[in-house]
Amino acid sequence: MKVYRIFADHYQFYIYDSDYDHYSDERLNWVSAIxxxxxxxxxxxxxxxxxxxxxxxxxxxxxxxxxxxxSYERVFSTNIELESGKLIVSAPANDEENDFVLPLEPGSYKISVCGNSIGKDMFSFDTEYYEEMEDSEYFKHDEFENYDIYLNKCN
Known part of the structure; x- marks a missing residue:
C-alpha cells in the first residue's frame, strides 16, 4: 500500500496514465462532460x-x-488503460514534483476509487485539530474525507 496526501483544489483530483494528455481531451471538460x-x-x-x-x-x-x-460510502469502478506503465495522481494546481507517480506493468486495470467520510474535514468536529499537521499525523485521521484506490490487472 502507498499513502499520499493531496490538496484537491477546486474540489477535484485526477488519476491518469502518464502519457495521456488529459487536459486536451474534451470528454474530461467539467462543464460539458457527461x-x-x-x-x-x-x-x-x-x-x-x-x-x-x-x-x-x-x-x-x-x-x-x-x-x-x-465498506465505503462511495465506490466508483471502471477499467483504465495504463500504456505508459505509470499511474499519476494529481490535482489542478500541482506541479510535476507534487504528483504521485506509481509505476505499474503496462496494460489494462480494473480500478476502484473508494471514498469515506465524504464532506468531513478538520472543521467538521468539536475537536480542534492543528491545521499544519505533518502527513504522518494526517494519515491517521479516518474521520476526514479520504480515498482508497484499488488496482487489479485485467487478463
Whole structure:
C-alpha cells in the first residue's frame, strides 16, 4: 500500500496514465462532460474525482492486486488503460514534483476509487485539530474525507 496526501483544489483530483494528455481531451471538460456516479468524469485513460469537503486535503491510499476489504460510502469502478506503465495522481494546481507517480506493468486495470467520510474535514468536529499537521499525523485521521484506490490487472 502507498499513502499520499493531496490538496484537491477546486474540489477535484485526477488519476491518469502518464502519457495521456488529459487536459486536451474534451470528454474530461467539467462543464460539458457527461457526469458519472458521484459527479466523476472519466475516459479509458483517466478519472476525474469530484471531492466534497471544504478543506481540500485528502489522504489517498493505493492498493495493488487487492480488493476492498471494508465498506465505503462511495465506490466508483471502471477499467483504465495504463500504456505508459505509470499511474499519476494529481490535482489542478500541482506541479510535476507534487504528483504521485506509481509505476505499474503496462496494460489494462480494473480500478476502484473508494471514498469515506465524504464532506468531513478538520472543521467538521468539536475537536480542534492543528491545521499544519505533518502527513504522518494526517494519515491517521479516518474521520476526514479520504480515498482508497484499488488496482487489479485485467487478463
Amino acid at each position: 457526469a458519472k456516479d458521484f459527479g466523476y468524469i472519466s475516459t479509458e485513460k483517466a478519472i476525474y474525482v469530484k471531492t466534497v469537503s471544504d478543506l481540500n486535503d485528502h489522504r489517498i491510499r493505493v492498493f495493488i492486486n487487492q480488493e476492498p476489504s471494508i
